[in-house]
Amino acid sequence: MSSISLRHWLLFASLTLLWGTSFLNIAISLRSFTPEQIVAWRLIFAALVLLLVVAYQNKRLPLALKDWAKFALFACLGNLLPYWLIAYGQQTVTSGMAGLLMAVMPLTTMVLAHWYIAGERLNRNRIIGFLMGILGVIFVLWPSLINGTNSWFGAVMILLAACSYAVNTILIRLYSHHDISVVSAGVMICAAIMGVIIWPQMWDVQWHNVGTDSLLSLVWLGLVPTGIASVIYFTLVQQAGPHFVSNNNYIIPVIAYLSGALILGEPVAWVDFFALAVILTGIGISRR
Numbered sequence: 001m002s003s004i005s006l007r008h009w010l011l012f013a014s015l016t017l018l019w020g021t022s023f024l025n026i027a028i029s030l031r032s033f034t035p036e037q038i039v040a041w042r043l044i045f046a047a048l049v050l051l052l053v054v055a056y057q058n059k060r061l062p063l064a065l066k067d068w069a070k071f072a073l074f075a076c077l078g079n080l081l082p083y084w085l086i087a088y089g090q091q092t093v094t095s096g097m098a099g100l101l102m103a104v105m106p107l108t109t110m111v112l113a114h115w116y117i118a119g120e121r122l123n124r125n126r127i128i129g130f131l132m133g134i135l136g137v138i139f140v141l142w143p144s145l146i147n148g149t150n151s152w153f154g155a156v157m158i159l160l161a162a163c164s165y166a167v168n169t170i171l172i173r174l175y176s177h178h179d180i181s182v183v184s185a186g187v188m189i190c191a192a193i194m195g196v197i198i199w200p201q202m203w204d205v206q207w208h209n210v211g212t213d214s215l216l217s218l219v220w221l222g223l224v225p226t227g228i229a230s231v232i233y234f235t236l237v238q239q240a241g242p243h244f245v246s247n248n249n250y251i252i253p254v255i256a257y258l259s260g261a262l263i264l265g266e267p268v269a270w271v272d273f274f275a276l277a278v279i280l281t282g283i284g285i286s287r288r
Contacts, residue, residue, distance in 0.1 A: 004240055004244060008236060008239065008240045008244070011232050011235065011236055012236060012240075012244070012245070012247070012248065014232060015229055015232045015233060015236065015245075015248060016248040016251045016252055016255065017255060018224055018225040018228070018229045018232075019225060019229060019248065019252050020099065020251065020252040020253075020254070020255025020256050020259065021225070021255060021256070021259050022221060022225040022226075022256075023086070023090065023095035023096070023098045023099045023102075023256045023259075023260065024095050024256070024259045024260055024263060024264065025217040025218075025220055025221040025225065026038065026086065026087055026090050026095065026098075026217075026221065027090055027094070027095040027260070027264060028213055028214055028217040028264075029087075029214050029217045029218045029221060030087065030090060030091060030214075031211055031213070031214045032209065032210040032211045032214035032215070033205065033210070033214060033218060034201070035084055035087035035088040035091070036084065036198075036199040036201060036202060037199070037201070037202045037205060038083075038087045038218060038221070039080065039083040039084045039087055039195055039199070040192075040195035040196060040199050040202035041202060041218055041222060042083065042218065042221050042222040042226055043079060043080075043083070043188060043191045043192040043195045043222070043226070044192045044195070044196070044222065045219060045221075045222025045223045045226070045227060046188050046192070046222050046223070046226035046227035046230065047185075047188040047189050047191070047192040047227075048227070049223055049226075049227025049228060049230075049231070050181075050184055050185040050188045050189075050227060050230060050231070051185060051189065053181060053185065053231050054181060054182060054185045057181060059179065059181065059182055060182075061182060061185060061186055061189075062178065062182070062186070067178070067186070068186065068190065070175055071183070071186040071187045071189075071190045072190045072194070073171065074168055074171065074172060074183070074187045074190075075187045075188070075190035075191035075194060076191075076194070077164050077165075077167050077168035077171065078164070078165060078168035078169075078172075078187065078191075079187065079188065079191035080191050080194055080195060080198070081161070081164045082161035082162075082164040082165050082168075083161075085157045085158065085160050085161035085164065086098060086102075086157070086158060086161045088154075088157055089153075089154040089155070089156075089157030089158040089161070090154065090158075091154065092150065092151035092153065092154035093150045093151065093154035093155055093157075093158060094149070094150060094260055094264075094266040094267070095256060095259070095260035095264060095266065096256055096257035096258070096259070096260030096261055096266050096272075097140070097149075097150050097155070097158075097257075097260075097266075097272075098158045098256065099252060099253050099255070099256020099257055099260070100140055100253045100256065100257050100272065100275070100276055100279075101137065101140070101141075101155060101158040101159055101162065102158065102161070102162050102165075102252070102253065102256075103133070103136075103249065103252070103253040103276070103279045103280065103283070104133050104134075104137060104159065104162050104279065105162040105163075105165050105166050105249070106166075106246065106249045106283055106286075107129060107130050107133040107279075107282060107283060107286060108162060108163055108166035109165075109166040109169050109170065110122070110126055110129070110130065110286055111130055112166055112167065112170045113170060114126075116170050116174065117170065117173060117174070125285050125286055125288045126286045128282070128285050128286070129282040129283060129284070129285040129286025129287075130282065130286060131282070132278050132279070132281060132282030132285065133278075133279050133282040133283070135278055135282075136275045136276065136277075136278035136279035136282065137159070137275070137279070139271060139274060139275035139278060140271070140272050140275030140276070140279075141155055143269060143271050149267055180234040180237055180238060181231070181234050184230045184231075184233075184234055188226075188227075188230070233245065249283055250280050250283065250284070253276055253279070253280070254276065257272065257276065
């Protein structure tokens, strides 16, 4: 594996910015589309991007049924379910709050890894980090839930999405042995096909009533933060390593929170910054 270069840092910054602002684009898309429509169209656009990448790299998708069964499982837990939970939750939760709550994902993954991944057992630092993450979630949720800025139900949906991502991360580490770009394409194709089948209402869009901002946000969300960002992700994992890429867990919640406040005018509470600091400190301690 090569050393970390300026190119890797630029790709890392791009990936973090794209993923951090995806919550903003979901919030704008919700002005004209249902959560189901957002998820289905997002997956279709992303699948097209990844198909083009695999074709350009002259790689082949596997033909074995067992491989596609795994891809379908990864698609459900890593795309369909969390995408829908986030979009549905953001109907009653601000984009900044959604991004902040998603910061618990690496901590949840860490706890699951204790049981299922060899050499990833919990130690004192990891337990302290997890407890700090839970404390941060309580800090950030309590004031906004009391004053009605965000709903309990929406917040739980976002946290369930974080858990779904965590479970999917463990499964991929256990059961995926293909090239990461092939896995990404196969998973996204499965997710797009299942999205069209599960939500046929995705076609029932009153296009004449769709706002330009919502349409552009939806197309951008599928092509760039989902499709192109996946390409950047597997490039960084292969060239710079997964540990380097995982550092974006410290930055994405900050970008999500600030972009929602600056662009959408979402309310800013200082307790949110305190809670964010607690959660990110917990992530840092757990990784020592």
